[in-house]
Amino acid sequence: MTLSRRKPARKANLGTAVCTGTGGVFVEVVETLTKDVLDVSGLVKRYGDLTAVDGVSFRIRAGETFGLLGPNGAGKTTIISMVAGLIPANEGTVRVAGRGMTPAETEAKRIIGLVPQELAIYPDLTARENLRFFGRLQGLTGKGLTQRTNEVLELIGLADRAGDLTKKYSGGMKRRLNIGIGLLHRPTLLILDEPTVGVDPQSRNAILESVEKLSVEGMAVLYTTHYMEEAERLCDRIAIIDEGRIQAEGTRDQLITLTGGVDRINLRGGGSMVRAAEALRGLPAVQHVDNDGAGLMLTVGDGPTALAGIVTGAGQAGMSVTSVEIVRPDLESVFLHLTGKALRD
Amino acid sequence: MSAMLAIATVELRRFLRDKSNIFFVFIFPLLLILLLGSQFGAGSGQARVAIAGPGSALAQALTAKLQSSGVVVTASGENAARADLSRGRTDVGLFLDESDGAAFDAGQPAELDVVMASQSSAQAVLQQVRTAVQAVGLERSQLAALTGAGIPEDRARPALVQAAAQVAVPTVDIVDTNDVAQEFRGLGKFDLGASQQLLLFVFLSSLTGAATLIQARRFGVVGRVMSAPVSSGQVVAGQALGRFAIAFVQGGFIMAGTALLFGVDWGNLWLSALVLVLFCAVAAAAAMMVGSVIDNDTAAAGVGVGGGLVLGGLGGCMVPPEFFPEALAAISYATPHRWAYDAFAAIQRQDGTLGDILPQLGVLAGMAAALLLLGAWLLRWSLSRAL
Numbered sequence: 001m002t003l004s005r006r007k008p009a010r011k012a013n014l015g016t017a018v019c020t021g022t023g024g025v026f027v028e029v030v031e032t033l034t035k036d037v038l039d040v041s042g043l044v045k046r047y048g049d050l051t052a053v054d055g056v057s058f059r060i061r062a063g064e065t066f067g068l069l070g071p072n073g074a075g076k077t078t079i080i081s082m083v084a085g086l087i088p089a090n091e092g093t094v095r096v097a098g099r100g101m102t103p104a105e106t107e108a109k110r111i112i113g114l115v116p117q118e119l120a121i122y123p124d125l126t127a128r129e130n131l132r133f134f135g136r137l138q139g140l141t142g143k144g145l146t147q148r149t150n151e152v153l154e155l156i157g158l159a160d161r162a163g164d165l166t167k168k169y170s171g172g173m174k175r176r177l178n179i180g181i182g183l184l185h186r187p188t189l190l191i192l193d194e195p196t197v198g199v200d201p202q203s204r205n206a207i208l209e210s211v212e213k214l215s216v217e218g219m220a221v222l223y224t225t226h227y228m229e230e231a232e233r234l235c236d237r238i239a240i241i242d243e244g245r246i247q248a249e250g251t252r253d254q255l256i257t258l259t260g261g262v263d264r265i266n267l268r269g270g271g272s273m274v275r276a277a278e279a280l281r282g283l284p285a286v287q288h289v290d291n292d293g294a295g296l297m298l299t300v301g302d303g304p305t306a307l308a309g310i311v312t313g314a315g316q317a318g319m320s321v322t323s324v325e326i327v328r329p330d331l332e333s334v335f336l337h338l339t340g341k342a343l344r345d
Numbered sequence: 346m347s348a349m350l351a352i353a354t355v356e357l358r359r360f361l362r363d364k365s366n367i368f369f370v371f372i373f374p375l376l377l378i379l380l381l382g383s384q385f386g387a388g389s390g391q392a393r394v395a396i397a398g399p400g401s402a403l404a405q406a407l408t409a410k411l412q413s414s415g416v417v418v419t420a421s422g423e424n425a426a427r428a429d430l431s432r433g434r435t436d437v438g439l440f441l442d443e444s445d446g447a448a449f450d451a452g453q454p455a456e457l458d459v460v461m462a463s464q465s466s467a468q469a470v471l472q473q474v475r476t477a478v479q480a481v482g483l484e485r486s487q488l489a490a491l492t493g494a495g496i497p498e499d500r501a502r503p504a505l506v507q508a509a510a511q512v513a514v515p516t517v518d519i520v521d522t523n524d525v526a527q528e529f530r531g532l533g534k535f536d537l538g539a540s541q542q543l544l545l546f547v548f549l550s551s552l553t554g555a556a557t558l559i560q561a562r563r564f565g566v567v568g569r570v571m572s573a574p575v576s577s578g579q580v581v582a583g584q585a586l587g588r589f590a591i592a593f594v595q596g597g598f599i600m601a602g603t604a605l606l607f608g609v610d611w612g613n614l615w616l617s618a619l620v621l622v623l624f625c626a627v628a629a630a631a632a633m634m635v636g637s638v639i640d641n642d643t644a645a646a647g648v649g650v651g652g653g654l655v656l657g658g659l660g661g662c663m664v665p666p667e668f669f670p671e672a673l674a675a676i677s678y679a680t681p682h683r684w685a686y687d688a689f690a691a692i693q694r695q696d697g698t699l700g701d702i703l704p705q706l707g708v709l710a711g712m713a714a715a716l717l718l719l720g721a722w723l724l725r726w727s728l729s730r731a732l
Contacts, residue, residue, distance in 0.1 A: 122561075
């Protein structure tokens with residue numbers, strides 16, 4: 001059974017800016033929750049004959065976590081590289097908080113924080129030195145830089161190891177530093193490219209919790225992953241991407257409906273399974289029954305509701321049920337449904 | 346500006362943090378300068394004589410006479426003297442026994458055992474020993490003649506000294522007509538080696554240090570840097586400044602270290618520093634090229650060592666170019682080392698002025714400008730490759 005941990009309720013983040021001028025006082029109310037922080041439109045990237053990204057469009061609002069879910073080689077990192085202004089797009093536009101993003105654009109880059117997939121840190125510098133270096137590149141100086149460095153070290157739990165060379169860190173600690181560098185200048189849009197690759201479960205959970213917290217605080221997050229569980233846990237909206245194209249986009253529940261929204265119930269046991277299969281096919285809740293000899297696999301509309309009747313019916317037909325499993329549709333099912341292949345192929 | 350300085354600072358910090366660099370960049374060059382200066386530096390051809398045997402008036406007289414003519418004399422046992430001779434630590438061994446001392450004291454002839462080492466310089470030293478022995482023998486004969494004529498020894502000795510002082514001794518001025526020898530006139534023991542090794546190691550270290558540029562690409566740091574609000578021009582300038590800082594810190598250290606430790610005379614310090622600055626700019630640009638073209642940091646280190654040694658050798662950092670055959674001397678001017686070497690030579694040996702070294706400075710500046718442009722272009726290309 002797939003369990004989905006839902007995001008905590010997000011606080012309303014309605015920012016209000018008050019400006020005074022000689023002509024009087026006027027008030028501008030900004031609905032930050034409905035404002036697009038990132039607007040990607042018709043993005044195309046070609047490498048010779050290969051089209052790595054093919055007409056990708058999506059938007060992210062402030063406080064929203066948007067996931068790009070797809071297998072390795074789907075084009076996620078290429079999209080991120082264009083969004084972060086590292087490489088130019090052949091077609092399409094990227095606008096970050098209303099500013100066009102290109103490799104030559106420096107103002108739009110101030111708004112984003114990039115956490116690349118690889119550990120983009122200097123192993124022969126300490127965590128503090130790494131943070132200070134990248135902080136200076138972001139324009140932080142003096143006491144502000146020192147203060148923010150200390151804050152981030154606390155945030156990522158490396159304050160007590162701040163003076164150690166990062167080559168002595170564990171993989172999880174390096175990953176946390178990698179993320180901390182992206183947060184240093186308080187970006188409006190945080191881009192995380194597969195930030196949990198190669199991380200132990202404990203560190204992975206810590207990273208996911210950090211991302212949840214940032215989102216609650218109003219930061220827009222673009223999160224790429226090929227881990228379905230991460231996308232389900234973190235993302236308000238998810239784009240399923242394969243072969244450079246967005247196959248579907250929406251909330252988790254919206255995407256699930258694409259599969260028809262059916263559950264699967266697996267019954268294991270002994271006795272007369274042929275008779276049980278015949279009997280269960282007659283139940284109104286059951287759409288389909290397969291018998292593989294070791295058990296029965298049923299397709300039903302709503303698994304938990306139909307379960308009691310199914311177990312009773314199977315028993316009455318002479319099957320001794322030893323285990324029951326309800327498999328609810330998940331993003332893996334959606335990906336399979338849309339592309340005809342498993343997410344981790 | 347801040348971003349450029351941040352990049353340059355971090356490059357320098359990473360270079361200095363590598364413990365192997367500390368040895369090869371700072372300690373090893375000084376050791377080499379010390380070794381080369383001791384072995385081949387000006388004054389290293391000083392005559393050395395070992396006198397073996399019991400202490401005697403003869404030994405004292407010979408020691409005094411030899412020392413007065415600039416020979417380094419060591420008193421040792423017979424075995425030690427033979428060992429020094431066989432290992433080339435001394436040029437001539439003079440073996441005295443008790444009978445020699447007694448004969449000298451008695452004013453009688455004595456036959457001394459002399460052994461010459463195999464090195465070529467020993468022949469000249471042997472001649473100095475002969476001269477000293479003859480002089481000591483003559484003085485002893487004169488003293489014996491006076492005491493034989495009934496003059497007490499305590500009066501005879503001062504009289505001989507007084508007579509010697511009244512004799513005008515002919516002087517010999519040695520003029521070396523060899524052009525090569527003239528080139529090195531005025532150099533201290535470590536001066537030549539210091540400038541040669543400075544050029545060799547600054548260039549070598551810069552090239553091998555290019556590996557950090559490759560690592561930055563490999564670590565993905567370049568991508569992260571380019572996602573910050575900095576232009577590619579700032580990144581390139583920061584990298585160039587970082588390479589330059591690495592070279593200049595090492596060059597400055599060698600200059601200061603050799604001046605303080607070995608008394609190396611760098612001539613006009615401002616002019617020497619100017620030569621160093623331009624040479625470091627060339628080295629930095631070359632390092633940018635190596636770091637941009639090669640993607641494997643181990644391979645880059647190999648290319649750096651190989652290229653640095655070949656260019657250094659061609660440029661006169663191993664054998665002084667004054668000894669080069671004509672064709673090789675012409676080729677050596679294709680290297681920045683040779684131009685910097687000539688500039689240092691003019692400053693150190695001939696008290697050269699800015700005007701004297703303008704041609705060398707001009708060529709170095711031209712090389713630096715051309716290589717920096719090429720290096721910057723290649724670095725930009727490598728940055729885009731890294732993304």
